[in-house]
Amino acid sequence: DQQVKQNSPSLSVQEGRISILNCDYTNSMFDYFLWYKKYPAEGPTFLISISSIKDKNEDGRFTVFLNKSAKHLSLHIVPSQPGDSAVYFCAAKAAGNKLTFGGGTRVLVKP
């Protein structure tokens, strides 16, 4: 039972344009959501998070939107840079410290 899903396995975007990554979840008990960026053979790097009591959180080029009624969140990266090319994971947690991850979206930013 996949409680967190990233339906787009890959995304290609031109440098300077917006990257939009999507994530859907099924567990209504999730109350904290995070996005991580990962390079091969390295650990995930924390990017941004959002609590279920908010619908938007912004940090520099990264903005996360949460639609609780649709059980959907998205990550916007503006403007996209070649260094953003990586795999992006969304993760969610309910009570306790267990993170449930989506399958990841590979982003390629073309110069």
Add this chain to the structure above:
Amino acid sequence: KAGVTQTPRYLIKTRGQQVTLSCSPISGHRSVSWYQQTPGQGLQFLFEYFSETQRNKGNFPGRFSGRQFSNSRSEMNVSTLELGDSALYLCASSPGLAGQDTQYFGPGTRLTVL
């Protein structure tokens, strides 16, 4: 502040052996969680330790175990290794507070079982 460190970074073992992986959390963090990443199953939660006690557990067999020391450092042990245990094992640390507790990951240990 130094990040999460994991040792060793790479490990090769044979079936039936056991292995111990080590994780040092960010200074001041009391929670350490372990995850397994494989191409087929993605990133999966193994367990979490907080104040030397296992606080949460994922759906892995008893061959996977862990412990945490008084300085918050943690070790993970896998006994009777199987080929399917080949994976990237990731450790994450966090303050361990309730609610918005962000986990920060180490670089991982790449385990290959032959």
